[in-house]
Amino acid sequence: MMVDLRINGTVRSAELEPRKTLLDALREDFLLNGTHAGCEHGVCGACTVLLDGEPVRSCLLFAVQADGYEITTIEGLAPAPGELSVIQDAFCETHGLQCGYCTPGMILAAHALLQQTVTPTREEIVEAISANICRCTGYGQIVEAVQFAADRLRIANTPRALLSPGGSK
Amino acid sequence: MKPAPFDYVRPDSLAEACKLLAGDDDARVIAGGQTLVPMLAMRLARPARLVDILRLPELAGIRKDSDSVVVGATTRQAQAERDPVIRASVPMLARVLPWVGHPPTRNRGTIGGSIANADPSAEIPLVAVTLGAEIVLATTAGPAAMPADEFFVGPMVTSINQGECVSAIRFPVWTHQRIGVGFFEVSARKSDFAFVAAAAQVALDEEERCLDVALGLGGVGDRPLRLDVSSLVGTRLDAKSAAQAVHAASVDLDAASDLHASASYRRRVATTLCLRALEQARADAAVRPALGAR
Amino acid sequence: MSADPASFRFVSTNRRVREDRRFVAGHGLFVADVALEGMLHVAVLPSQHPAARIVSIDASAALAMPGVHYVLTGDELAAATDPLMNGLDTPRVKRHPLAVGQTRYAGEWVAAVVADSRALAEDAAEKIDVSYQPLPFVLNAEEALKPDSPPVHPEHGSNVLLDRTFVWGEVDKHFAECPRHLSFRVTWGRSSTVPIETFGVAASWDPWREMLDVWASIQMPKYPDQIARALRIPANGVRVHQDVDVGGSYGVKRGIKQTVLVAHLARRLGRPVRLIEDRLDNMAGGDAHGPDRIFDVEVAFDDDGIVKSMKMKALDNAGAYAGRAPFQLGKPIGAIVGPYRIESVQYRAQSVTTNKAVQEAVRGFGQAPTNYAIETAIDKVAAATGLPRIEVRRRNFIRSEQFPYLIPSGSTYDSGDYHTVVDKVLAHIDLDAMEKERDRLRATGLLAGIGVAACLEPSGANSAFEPLLNEKNTTTTWMDSCRIVVDGLGCVTVTIHNTSSGQGHETLVSTVVGEVLQVDPDLIRVVRPDSLACLPSNSPVGSRMAIMLGGAAFHAAQKLKAKLTRIGAHQFGLGEDKVVYASGGVADPAGNRQLGWAELVNIAHRHYHLLPEGMEPGLETTHVMQVPTGGTLPKDGRVQMYPCHSFEFHVVLMAIDPVIGKPEIRRYVIGHDCGTVITPHIVRGMTLGGIAHGLGAALLEEFVYNDEGQLITQSFMDYLLPSAHEVPAVEIVHHCTPSPFTVFGQKGSGESGYLGAPAAISGAINDCVAPLGISFNKLPIRIAAIGDAIAKAQQPNQGQAT
Incomplete structure (x- = not known):
């Protein structure tokens, strides 16, 4: 049909x-x-x-x-050809993958989490990716990638004045 | 691992769905598909026609009546998990939902689908039986209903007839001022089906005496079971009374044995989880805001 | 080059892994992404019987279906191809991609259907009518050993593939001398690496060029040779495309039977053909199970806990065909004493056929089960002597000043400092504090305990176990290669000659070549030519690529650097030893002259008249590397196995609710020494991933056959892979003892974690339940088994080993 x-x-x-x-x-x-x-x-x-x-x-x-x-x-997810989203880039930064086979699903799960939550706890990250089996990494660097992406998104979305109270930097 | 071929229809009304189902012995309902599709993929189920009821407006929504909450069959598990009415009025359901599959399957899986699938270790059927919910069915002759403990017959077997489908689940709402729930399960991994699950709900008076109690077990036998622990009404749910009541209620428990757990394991852990669930429910009732404040 | 990390520009620095970019974007190229014009799809029909004679196969109904092109049976395939290779000299144990005459395990492929789509092929497979005559079968390895057991291969005469006893050193004397002995049995359950991508292969045959093109999810030494041999075509008529990304392997992606099947069909039908195993194909009939092994161990020791001698019998259930399974009993000979100074060893290696699926190489190639047995022995010696388990290990460890250290079975360990690694781990965890935490957990009513395991990761694989176990095999090299080309514009391209399954080889070689040439690794292109343009490689097995591919890249880069240096020196009229190579240029420090990269490249590519006499123009170097310390045949049952030996030390804090029985890891610390780390991100990932994999083997994963010979853990609903919930956060304590045999001092790390985690987790559980007088001697240790054993032990007058 x-x-x-x-x-x-x-x-x-x-x-x-x-x-x-x-x-x-x-x-x-x-x-x-x-x-x-x-x-x-x-x-x-x-x-x-x-x-x-x-x-x-x-x-x-x-x-x-x-x-x-x-x-x-x-x-x-990629904003333009050859350009990575913040979360994709974070997976590269922490090497949150090896063979790359589970990675797209893992990144989409992380993406959905970070759309909902600005400051996820480790437990929330684990719950969000727990439905995605990775056989290579043991998940450590994946959890770090999501934490790293959350930090970057939070900083990017926070007005500078709030990030540095002095406002000088 | 591809399903055998089938026709797919998406009727516009519940009546039409029932008609389609009644007229075709090889037709089967699909809603969220989270348990049916793997069966299709492995060709363990091979209906000639799938009748998709997911978008039928009659099956959607969560509605509070005077003494019950009616959950439409196609309510997604994730939606129910977040729903304020369910949290306030059917706290046991809210308590178990995070243990149903994992987030992506709860995004698609429905409350009615889990009921209709009747896995003996599934959490939603356990809640339905424990609380004495009513399963509302759509039939060609109009709506019908039956108590949950009559609906579940055996592993993946229900009293539903061809031409009928689960349209809603009516969960009773306890109107006592102070109620609490407890839930424990053991599984190999968090998202796996439980070897044993126990759910309890209690109502307490101001002096923390038990006004009402419901206790159920999943994963142990061929369907969820409600245990009769009514002897606890009037007690303070102290450890000794609870142990006596649970032991009396579970003395003839039939338990399944499989690769993951022996029957004796299931029986032993069932008793313990029942006691822990009761204790957790008691503690929960002691701190949970009274009904009017919820 | 010095192994002093302070001198490195790129090696050991926290650089990104270049492969990651394409994968995070969903732009890997996996075999299922290879879509060829006119491609047909294969589904296989599995046997329902563990053993049965195939009386007849009627495919007429299947062939009559629209969209169905062909049904292949074992008889046709066996006539057209040669049997698949066995590791041992067992010529009567014949293995073909489809069952011939008889099925030997439930799930074995009996026929293959080719159709326009996989779904149609599955529809048609259901219509094939096979008539079977069931035969007696055997599943248990000890049963299979008996002379009257049902023979899996009657032509072979028995079920015994291998039964060989090695005696290294004065075992009887040492046993007689030692005041104390103990013996025990441990069993390693059948599990595997189970990558998330199943095996897949696509092939096309061009009759005009007489060329077979193959795309596969493969990690297989000498893959093109094996295809050519089985198909009886010249090896230069097989072109394997090595640029296919492999979605995880950890040893098992050796799909030779799948490849021969698909290649034959492509030739027969004149169309490209593809088989992507589905999960059920893969688990039951993909021939990718792992070791299934019973160890009977006896050790001789003294009151101080010093272990002098060990007798180990390892009985492995190989499954229905031999393949390379028996070799997984041979590789551990290279570290048969673990990190300990055990002076003599008797080792009996037995491998039997049974009516279970076939084994393939699994991460560590038999070392993880062996380490589990050795570490269990050390724990038991500690219990028997009343000494702390860590202390017994310390007393038995080879000391740092004893390296290089020759073990009784003939391997020399390169280097190590086990005591220091343990000291660093204990300082990191604060053992007193951990013991207090254990006691606090116990006081809350939980069972709590600490597991420890030390183990070695032999790395830099060569195949010395092959000639050791099979006299007819005289292979003494297991080389790997690298080629570097600098084009006329000065851009560097490095070719590597194998597939990768997540190990980051492109990052490895670009880092190494960048380090030697002192150019930015990110500007170096790394490519994988097809196999006809490849130099020899033995693929990424046996924790070898940092050593072997890294080594080959290093030497190729050194040759290139030498050529650039000669060109520069020639321009200055100086000897090569009078000039300095730096950052891609050559300088004459005395004369204050220098030539940059672009000028040197220009001379090499365009100015023959400026080249030293006799020098080839252009800039291209290759290196084919022999395994360090390899190259000799076994003698008297002894051989140098692998060159390098990484070390790890695990400590696990565990708690168990005594009623539920669920083991909960409260803390996991690993001390890890793999010499010089080339890419820290990669080594860390391998270590963490290996621990997760080991946790699965210890607690969750098993291919279980019921009494009827049916696999009952065939889907991911029953074969349980650890999820993020089950794997704890792991703390890694690093130490670096460089290897003297490698270019930067690096050792292997691909198996780390997996080799020690099962022993450590099992040890932790056993420490939890030790006060009850029970222990668990079989992996995986399931929750309910723990709960049942505790309940039994808590009943009065009960309690013993389970």
Whole structure:
């Protein structure tokens, strides 16, 4: 059946079998390869995308169910070609990844958290990424990346006068 | 791991959904899909048609009646977790929701879907049975309802008939001034299904005497169980009374055995978690604001 | 070059990992991202039986379905290809990608369907009608050893693949001399590395060029050679594209059977063909399980806790086919005494076939299970002598002044300072304070305990275990290579000749080449040519790339630097020893003359008339590196295994609610010495990730077969990988003892964490429950098993080992 999806701000259409998951449709029909298949049964989180800003598993959603939502994939986060978002850059700064396979889902989960919370605690970060399995890092540098990104976003969004009471720097 | 082919329909009304379901033995309801889709992917379920009820307006929303809160079947678990009415009036549900799957599955998974899936270790069915909730069904003949403990029949088996779907869950609201809840579960990882889960709700008077008590167990047998600990009414929920009541209520407990936990483990831990949940509920009631202030 | 960190510009500094940029943007190139024109998709049909004769296969209904192109069976494939290689000399244990005549484990692939989409291929696979005649089967390794057990390969004569006893030193004498002995059994449950990306491979065949192109999620030494051999085509007709990013491997991505299957289909059908395992394919039939091992250990020691001799029997359940599984019993011979001065060892290595899935190399190649056994022995010696566990370790450690230290099995350990690492860790944690915290936890009604484990990470892999266990194998090199090209505009491009699965090889070589040439590593391009343009590599196995690829890059860069120096010196009319190379230029300090990078490049590329006589124009150097200390065949059952030996020391504070039984890690500290660290971010990540992986093996992960021979932990709902909730924050205490055998003093770190964490976590749990008189001797240690054992021990007159 014909499906119209709003992906990363653009409406895309394709003729799809109802049994095709959003994951497979993103990869095969819309050529967005940043969303990865890990388990295809909803446990590992490698296929995480945002639906109206909330992380969901794209392997647990058929593409025919996904109309009407704002779908964000990892390709939708970079502000421009070759340019990284603050969170993406933070993952590079702390080396919050190794093989890169879980990374898009992990970054989208972190993105959703930091849209909600300016000063996440370690526990909140752990809860937010706990649905995404990383086999390489043991999560330490991922948690640090999210903390680092939160700090940078908070500073970037805080008026300078509030950051340095003297106002001189 | 791709599902077998199926047709997909998204009816415009609940009546139409029931009609579709009644007319097709191979049709199945899909809402959030968080438990159904893995079954489809592994071809453990292979309906010929999926009837998507997620966007039906009749199934949405959380409504407070005089003595109950009615939660529409398609209410997302994440939405219920944040909902002020549920927090104030069905605190046990609010208490367990963070233990249901993990954040991304709660963003899609629905309250009604968890009920209809009837996993014996799932938290939402446990709350429904413990509190004596009513499962509201949509049928071709109109709405129907049945108590939760009649709805759950066995592992992934319910009393629901083809042509019916869960439309809402009516959770009773305790009107006592001071109530408290307790909940504990043991699982391999935080988001995994519980080997054992225990939920308790108590109401206390000003002298901290028990006015009412509800205690339930999940994960132990083939469906959630409510334990009869009514002998605790009138006590101060002291450790000795609680132990007597819990032991009496759980003496004939049937427990499952599997790779993750033996039956004796489940029975032993069930008793302990029941006592801890009761104690936590008692302590919670002692500090929770009275109903009028919630 | 000096290993003095103060002299480094780039090595050991906190630089970003260059690979990360593409991955955070979702722009890695994984095998599932390779879409070829006209590509077809494969689904496989698994056997439902642990052992059965295949009576017939009827694929007519599948072939009649629209969009279905082909159904391949084992008979056709076996006729067209040669069996896959065995590590040992066991020619009658034949292994083919699809079962031939008989299935040997539940999940083994019986047929492959090719269709327009994977979904269609799965639809068709359901329609294949296979008639089976069930056969007797064996799952348990001790059962499989018995002569009357059902033979997995009747032609082989028995289930025994390997049964070899080594005696290094005067074991009997030492046992007779020692006043105290103890013996025990520990079991390492079958788990694996389970990368989040399954294995996948795409292949296309060009009949006009006679070329097989392969894209794969691979981490496999000599992969193109093995493909060519199995397909009976020339190796220069196999082109493996090494620029495919691998979504995690940690040893197991060796998909040779998948590759032969897909390559045959691509040739047969004249279309590109792809197989991406789904999770069920991968877990049950992807042939990527890990060691499954029973250790029987006996040690001889004295009242001071000094361990003089050890007898170890390791019985490994290899699964249905041999592969390289038996070698995972051989590699630990290179560190069979761990970090201890055990003077003599008797080691019996037994490997048997059973009706379980096939093993593949897992992080450490057998070392993690062996370390678990050794560390358990040290804990038991401490318990027997009443000495503190850390003290017993200190007393037995090789001392820093004893290096290089020859262990009884023939390997020389390069360097180490184990006592100092332990001192630093103990200072960091404040052991007294940790013991007080343990006592405080106990006072609240919890069981609490401290686990300690020391272990070695042999690194810089060569394959010395191959000739040691298989006389017909006389391989004595396991080289790796690097090529550096400076183009006419002066830009540096380095080629490396293997795939990467998260180890950061591009960062490694750019850092090393930048360090030697004194140019900015971020300006160096690193590429991976296809295999036909590659120099020899043995892939990133055995914690080898910092040593071997880093070493090759270093030597290639030194050659380039020497050439630039010669060119510069020639312009000044001086000998090479009279000029100075600095920051890419060459200077004559006496004459105050200098030539910069651009001028030297210009001469090399355009001014033949200015080059020293006989010098090749252009700027290109290569280096093929032999493994340090490698190169000799085994003698008398002894061999130098790996060149370098990293050290780690774990301390874990654990608490257990006695009713629930759930082990909760309250603090985790690791002391880590891998010599000179080239990229700190990478080493840290490997260490933390290895600990998480080890935690999984210790507590959560196991491939469990039921009595009917069915795998019951086939999905991620039952095979439990640690999530962020389960992995504690880990504190790392660094120490650096440089290796004398490597260019910067570096050692390996890819297996660190995984090698010691299972022993440390198991030790912590056992310390928690020691007051009850019980212990756990099998991994993984499940919550309910702990709860049940505690409950049993707390009943009057109960309590013993579980």
